[in-house]
Amino acid sequence: MTSPASSAEPLIVVEDLHTFYGKSHILHGVSLSVGPGEVVGLLGRNGVGKSTTLKTIMGLVTPTRGKVLFQGASITGLPSHKIARLGIAYVPEDRRIFRLLTVMENLRTGLDRHGVTEARKQELLGKLFEYFPRLAERRYQAGGTLSGGEQQMLAIARAMMLEPKIILLDEPTEGLMPRMVSQIREIIHMLHRERVAILLVEQNVPLTLEASQRVYFMEKGAVRHHAAASELGVNDPVIHQYLGV
Amino acid sequence: MGLFADIPWDIIAIQTVNGIVTGMILALVASGLTLIFGIMDVVNFAHGELFMLGAYIGVIVLGASGSFWIALVVSTLTIALLGAALQITTLRPLLGRDPLTTILATFGLSLVLQNYALWQFGPVARKIQEPVSGHFKLFYLEYPWYRLVIALLSAAIITGLYLFLKYGRYGVWIRATTQDRVMAQAMGIPVPWVHTGVFAIGAGMAAASGVLFGPLVGVNHAMGLDWVLKAFIVVVVGGMGNLGGSILAAIFISLLEAYASIWVSPSQAIIVSSVVLILTLLFRPTGLFVPTPK
Amino acid sequence: MSTTRHAKVYWTGFAVIIAVLAVAPLVLPEFWRRFLTEILIWGLLAMSSDILIGYTGMVSFGHSAFFGLGMYGAAAALLMVKPPNLWLAIVYGLAGSAGAALFVAYFSTRLRDIYFAITTLIFSQIFYVIIFTWTEVTGGENGLSFRRPELGIPGVYSVPFTSETLHWFVLAVVALSYLALRRITQSPFGMVLQSIRENEARTRAIGYPVERYKMMAVMLSGLFAGLAGVLYAVQNRFAAPDFVYFVVSGEVVIFNVMGGIGTLVGPIVGAAFFLSLREFFSRVFPFLASTFNLPQIAEFPYLIPVGIIFIVMVIFVPQGLLGFARRWLNR
Numbered sequence: 001m002t003s004p005a006s007s008a009e010p011l012i013v014v015e016d017l018h019t020f021y022g023k024s025h026i027l028h029g030v031s032l033s034v035g036p037g038e039v040v041g042l043l044g045r046n047g048v049g050k051s052t053t054l055k056t057i058m059g060l061v062t063p064t065r066g067k068v069l070f071q072g073a074s075i076t077g078l079p080s081h082k083i084a085r086l087g088i089a090y091v092p093e094d095r096r097i098f099r100l101l102t103v104m105e106n107l108r109t110g111l112d113r114h115g116v117t118e119a120r121k122q123e124l125l126g127k128l129f130e131y132f133p134r135l136a137e138r139r140y141q142a143g144g145t146l147s148g149g150e151q152q153m154l155a156i157a158r159a160m161m162l163e164p165k166i167i168l169l170d171e172p173t174e175g176l177m178p179r180m181v182s183q184i185r186e187i188i189h190m191l192h193r194e195r196v197a198i199l200l201v202e203q204n205v206p207l208t209l210e211a212s213q214r215v216y217f218m219e220k221g222a223v224r225h226h227a228a229a230s231e232l233g234v235n236d237p238v239i240h241q242y243l244g245v
Numbered sequence: 246m247g248l249f250a251d252i253p254w255d256i257i258a259i260q261t262v263n264g265i266v267t268g269m270i271l272a273l274v275a276s277g278l279t280l281i282f283g284i285m286d287v288v289n290f291a292h293g294e295l296f297m298l299g300a301y302i303g304v305i306v307l308g309a310s311g312s313f314w315i316a317l318v319v320s321t322l323t324i325a326l327l328g329a330a331l332q333i334t335t336l337r338p339l340l341g342r343d344p345l346t347t348i349l350a351t352f353g354l355s356l357v358l359q360n361y362a363l364w365q366f367g368p369v370a371r372k373i374q375e376p377v378s379g380h381f382k383l384f385y386l387e388y389p390w391y392r393l394v395i396a397l398l399s400a401a402i403i404t405g406l407y408l409f410l411k412y413g414r415y416g417v418w419i420r421a422t423t424q425d426r427v428m429a430q431a432m433g434i435p436v437p438w439v440h441t442g443v444f445a446i447g448a449g450m451a452a453a454s455g456v457l458f459g460p461l462v463g464v465n466h467a468m469g470l471d472w473v474l475k476a477f478i479v480v481v482v483g484g485m486g487n488l489g490g491s492i493l494a495a496i497f498i499s500l501l502e503a504y505a506s507i508w509v510s511p512s513q514a515i516i517v518s519s520v521v522l523i524l525t526l527l528f529r530p531t532g533l534f535v536p537t538p539k
Numbered sequence: 540m541s542t543t544r545h546a547k548v549y550w551t552g553f554a555v556i557i558a559v560l561a562v563a564p565l566v567l568p569e570f571w572r573r574f575l576t577e578i579l580i581w582g583l584l585a586m587s588s589d590i591l592i593g594y595t596g597m598v599s600f601g602h603s604a605f606f607g608l609g610m611y612g613a614a615a616a617l618l619m620v621k622p623p624n625l626w627l628a629i630v631y632g633l634a635g636s637a638g639a640a641l642f643v644a645y646f647s648t649r650l651r652d653i654y655f656a657i658t659t660l661i662f663s664q665i666f667y668v669i670i671f672t673w674t675e676v677t678g679g680e681n682g683l684s685f686r687r688p689e690l691g692i693p694g695v696y697s698v699p700f701t702s703e704t705l706h707w708f709v710l711a712v713v714a715l716s717y718l719a720l721r722r723i724t725q726s727p728f729g730m731v732l733q734s735i736r737e738n739e740a741r742t743r744a745i746g747y748p749v750e751r752y753k754m755m756a757v758m759l760s761g762l763f764a765g766l767a768g769v770l771y772a773v774q775n776r777f778a779a780p781d782f783v784y785f786v787v788s789g790e791v792v793i794f795n796v797m798g799g800i801g802t803l804v805g806p807i808v809g810a811a812f813f814l815s816l817r818e819f820f821s822r823v824f825p826f827l828a829s830t831f832n833l834p835q836i837a838e839f840p841y842l843i844p845v846g847i848i849f850i851v852m853v854i855f856v857p858q859g860l861l862g863f864a865r866r867w868l869n870r
Contacts, residue, residue, distance in 0.1 A: 058431055084433035096428045098421050105417050109432045112414050162433060288653050338854045345598045346853055348656055349796060352789055353850040360840035474664055474785075477657050485654075513672050519665045526646055526658065 009072065011036045011166055011197050012057065012088075017066035019049075019056055026052050028221035029066070034166060037195040039188060041208040041229065044218035044242055050201040051093055053218070054168040057199070058090040059083045071165075085113070089159035093170040093201075095151045097158065099144030103135055106143050106154055110161030124161060131190060132157055149180040156187060166197035173204050185211060205243065206234050217242040256507055259386055264503030266392045268496035269399035273454040274472055275479040275491045276403055277447035283486025284423045284443045286344050287336060290351035292451050292476060293469025294358035299324045299452025300464040301362060304371045313376030317456045321449040328448025332441050340437070355469070362466040370463025373456065395457050402453060403492060406446070410488075419443060423486075471515075478518050482525045497521075545870055557714055564706040573774075576706045578814055579713045580770045582807030585794035586713075586720065587763035592792070593801030594724055595756045596736030598652070600788040601643055601659030604666040605761040607783030608635035609768025611670065614683045614778040623688035629769050636765020637758065639666060644757035648750050651739075660785050667783040682779030685772075700773075709770050713807075716763055720803055723759070724869070732756055793849050799859030802868045808860055816845045 010033040017030040027049050034040045042050050055061045057068050059080035068076045075083055084090070089110075098106050107128070111121050129136035132153050138146060143154060152172055159167050169188075173181045181204065188211045191198060202208045208215065209229050217225040219242055232238060274296060281289050299320045306316035335350050377394050380387035410416040421429040422439045430436045454472075455464075462468065475498070483494030498521060502514040560579075564572045584606050591597045612635025613628040620627055647658045670677045677683065690708060691697030700708070723729050731752055734742045743749045772778055781787075790813070791806075798809020820841035828837035858865070 060427060060431065079437075080427075080430040081433050081435045084431055090431045092428070092431075096425055098424050098428070100424055101417065101420060105420075108414070108417055109421050109429065109434060112417070113433060158432065288657065335850055335854065342857075344653060345656065346857060348598070348653065349792065349853045350850055352792070353846050353853065356789070356842050357846035357850070360842040360846070364838060364840050364843070474661060478661060481654065481657060510672065512668060515668055516665060519661060522658070522661060523646060526650065526654075 009036070010034060011038075011071060012199070013067075013069040014053070014057060015067045015069070017053065017056055017063045017068070019052055019061050019063045021052075026221055027056065027063070027066075030056075030218070030221070030223055032216050032223055032226075034197050034199050036165070037192065037197050038214065039192050039198045039200060039212045041212035041215040042199060042201045042218060043205065043208060043215055043239075046203075048218045049221045050218055051170050054090065054170050054199065054201060057083075058088060058168060060090075084162060084164075087162070087165035088168065089162045089164035089166070090168045091155045091159050091170060091172065093174065095155040097143040097146075097151050097154050100142060102142055103139045103146070103154060106158050107161050110158050113162070124163070128157055128160065131187070149176050149183075152176060152180070152184070153187075160191075160196075164196060166199065167191065168199050168201075170201045171203060172200075173202065173207060181207065203243075205239055209234065253507070255385060257504065259388070260503040260507060261500065262388070262392070264500035265496060266396045267503065268499030269396040270454050270458050271472070271475060271479060271499055272492040272495035273399040273402060273450055273457075275476040275483070275495050276406065276488055277450035277454075278473075278476050279480045279483065279486055279488060279491045280406075280450075281444055281447040282480065283488075284419060285336075285440050287347045287444075288344070288351065289444075289447065290348060290473065291331070291354040291358060292351075292447070293471075293473030294355045294362070295324050295328060295448045295451040295469075296455040296458075296472055297362060297464075297466060297469035298327070298358060299455035300373070300459045300468065301366055301371070301455075302452070303373055303456035303459055304464055307373055313374070313456075316373075317453060320456050321453045324452030325445040325449035329441050329445040331448075332444040336444070337437060337440075340440075355473075359466055359469065366466065368465065370465040372463060373459030375460035391460060395461075398457060399454070402450065406450070407488065415439075415442065475515070475518060478522045482522060542870075545867070549868075549870075557710070560710055561707060564703045569702060572702055572706060574814070574818070576709050576774060578811045579706075579709050579807070580767050580774065581791075581794065581810040581814065583713045583716055583770065584764050584767035585791050585798070585806030585810050586717065586803055587760045587767065588791050588795055589800055589803055589806045590720065590724070590732075590756055590760040590763070592795050593803075593805075594729065594736060595732045595753060596739075597648075597753065597756070598656045598792065599643075599659045599757075599760070600656050600785060600792065601647075601663040602760075602764050602791045603783050603785055603787035604639045604643065604663035605636040605764035606768040606771070606787065606791075607666065607670065607778075607780070608639045609633065609765030610772045610778040610782060611635060611677060611683070611768075612765065613769040613772040614685055617685040617688060617772070618683065623686055625688040625690060625773065626692075628688060628773065629766070632769035632772070633762055633765050636761050636768060640758045640761025640765075643761070644754040648753035648757060660788065663783065663785050663788055667780060667785070670783055671780045677780070678778075680780065682777055682781075684777040687773055687776050705774060709774070712766065712770060716766065717803060717807075720763065724803065728752075728755070795859075796857070797849065797852055797859055799861035799865060802859075802861045802865050804868060805859050805861035805865075812860060813845065816848065817841050820844055 012034045014030055014032050017027045018025070019027040030049065030053050032040070042053065044050050052061060056063050059075070059078050062077055066076070067074055070086055070088065075086065098109065107125065111124065134150055135153055135157055138150065143151065146154060156172065172184050176184070185207055188198060188200070200208060200212060209232055212229045215227055215229050215232065216223045217238065225238060225242065227238065274292065278289060278292050281287050302320040302323055303316040306319045307313060310316065331354060335354060336347060339346050339350060375389070375391040377391045379390050381390060382388070410419060418429070418434050418439050421432070421434060422436050426436055479491055479495045479498055482498065483490035483492070498518045501517050501521065505514045505517040560575070563575055567575065584602060588599060588602050591599045609632040612632035616628040616631035617623040643659055643662050647655050647662070650658055671679060673679070687700060689697040689699050690704060724732070731742065731747055735749055735752060739749060771782070794809035794813055795806045796809070797812050798807065799805030824839040825837045828834055852859070861868070
């Protein structure tokens with residue numbers, strides 16, 4: 001994986017984000033960027049603020065300071081439904097599929113948008129079910145009856161229905177069996193081929209290094225280090241510094 | 246007392262029918278209330294006033310157009326719009342705050358709306374002519390057809406609501422928002438508008454109930470109070486946010502009250518529903534008709 | 540602000556206000572004298588409600604029941620025992636409201652928030668229906684009227700109330716109630732209540748029997764509400780079911796919110812504010828109607844503008860008029 005040319009206009013720019021949860025200062029000035037079609041990893045120990053960064057980009061958390069720019073325009077403070085419609089999709093850490101809705105209905109929440117013709121919807125669904133045959137089989141089943149891995153697939157599939165320019169993926173492999181982990185890897189590759197950018201928060205270092213072009217390292221609520229994935233090995237001292245016990 | 250020997254079966258049968266009829270209207274009112282609560286966590290104190298204003302608009306449109314059905318439709322749409330406007334102005338700013346503030350805000354609304362009706366229409370009750378006259382023989386009583394019409398229409402409206410929620414595109418939005426408001430919004434669903442829409446639907450249903458119920462009693466500014474109280478009992482007994490439960494509870498409570506009024510005066514019949522409420526709170530606080538206690 | 544300085548300012552302010560309120564009936568015309576007394580009585584009722592809303596975090600729509608039963612209890616004493624005895628009226632009234640509070644407390648304190656609010660509402664309506672329909676005992680729709688008792692100890696020394704002495708009596712009762720409630724809210728018991736308001740789960744986890752505390756809070760609140768009912772009965776010489784209707788409960792909550800919850804005096808200010816607005820609007824509309832020849836607005840209900848003001852305050856000024864002083868008043 002080669003680093004993309006940094007002259008491309010970045011898709012998402014996060015500048016000096018500060019957020020609070022009650023009185024706790026969670027993000028202490030996070031800055032990063034993701035270019036179009038790039039896969040960018042965000043690594044760090046538990047609790048450093050990786051998920052909060054994604055949530056802030058998605059508008060689920062309002063920052064007290066700092067900006068989020070999407071294609072050059074500020075989206076800071078916009079409500080999440082507007083952000084989703086602009087082309088940013090979010091796959092949260094605990095999947096959070098709609099358990100009482102069927103698989104089809106879950107997908108429809110992303111599919112039923114303005115300006116999408118019925119034909120296009122069928123096309124998208126067709127392609128999706130090719131990638132996720134298991135979901136096709138279970139399409140009329142309630143989301144809550146799916147296994148953990150299938151729910152993760154559904155969460156990603158649902159996000160893809162928004163035809164996003166970037167997907168914010170929060171720990172997709174958490175709690176999954178190794179076979180499912182490699183499926184996730186396949187999905188990330190597929191999305192990359194489709195020119196969908198990904199901001200990937202993960203604890204699984206090998207997967208992140210293999211799938212990403214660039215990696216950010218967070219510690220204590222801020223980005224402390226940044227490198228091209230190709231320059232890092234799994235046992236790099238940097239990895240131990242930011243992720244080691 | 247030879248109570249069992251003297252059971253007036255025909256009166257009981259009549260009261261059963263009456264109970265079901267009233268129960269269906271109560272179900273219509275309560276389902277709007279429980280829908281609003283289930284989806285928005287808002288206890289709409291002004292629901293009774295929406296019912297009352299719906300009835301008044303029914304009176305006016307009936308007078309202007311001569312058609313009950315036009316009155317029903319116009320009233321439903323008008324109050325739905327009023328509901329949307331009220332939600333946008335007074336409830337949206339309260340999103341995310343302590344849910345008790347919405348009780349206060351809707352209580353304030355109910356005072357304003359009720360007094361407005363008093364000022365606008367005066368204290369004298371108005372009448373809505375029933376659209377379907379004529380009676381049929383129910384035992385020894387001449388039973389009005391119209392009451393059956395009410396029950397059927399209410400059932401139809403509730404069924405329509407159920408189908409809309411289950412199959413409509415916006416039904417999916419509403420159900421997704423109920424389950425996980427945050428993720429629904431992250432999927433691009435405009436949650437604030439879903440809330441407004443749901444409130445409007447609830448308001449419209451209350452208005453329709455008001456128009457349907459109008460011919461049975463006089464339409465006056467205070468008619469909403471009794472209904473909202475009973476509707477609250479129904480919603481708690483049926484399970485907050487549980488549509489099916491509310492309908493069953495509405496019929497259950499109305500039947501009990503109908504039977505009770507064989508022996509006591511109707512105003513005391515509310516004690517019956519209150520006893521049911523107390524028992525429910527003691528033994529099954531999540532609701533009598535909730536499938537599995539949580 | 541140091542503790543002693545705070546205490547000095549606080550008690551000076553308190554003394555000044557009491558002095559003003561005591562002198563007032565001597566200079567005001569009769570109507571306004573009664574108005575002021577009424578504000579104090581409603582203020583006491585609202586203050587009792589603040590124990591639940593402001594200090595324990597439980598919004599009750601059932602205070603009309605406690606108030607009404609205090610009123611009817613007093614009525615019972617004043618009608619059944621001759622000569623009418625003020626202290627007996629108070630005892631009966633408190634007993635009546637305590638009974639209602641016990642009933643409400645037992646069923647409702649297991650419920651959280653909204654369920655509690657709705658249940659108290661429904662319970663107060665049950666009391667209303669019972670009072671309204673049990674005509675033989677309660678006088679039904681027409682209520683009960685009776686003579687005002689005399690101030691003093693019957694048999695030893697008693698003097699009939701004048702408008703001034705009644706006002707001073709009410710003022711004394713309300714002031715003492717305030718001091719008592721203040722003492723209670725600052726006691727360990729009061730601290731537990733506030734801890735329940737802040738985080739019920741945590742309070743329970745620490746080991747406090749939360750339900751029992753809530754029940755005691757309801758009882759306490761009910762007692763003082765009943766006391767207000769007794770004062771009202773003594774002032775007006777009648778008891779009517781209207782005062783048990785839930786709209787009264789709603790107005791009490793309005794007083795609390797407008798004045799500022801959790802301050803004890805805030806609700807009294809809220810009552811004053813509301814009742815003043817009521818007087819103002821009740822006069823302004825007929826005035827405007829006759830001045831501008833718009834007869835239709837002569838009867839414009841005061842509750843429309845007052846209700847709107849309330850809604851606006853809920854949205855924009857939820858801390859109420861005295862909310863800014865809440866910390867200060869509780870030290």
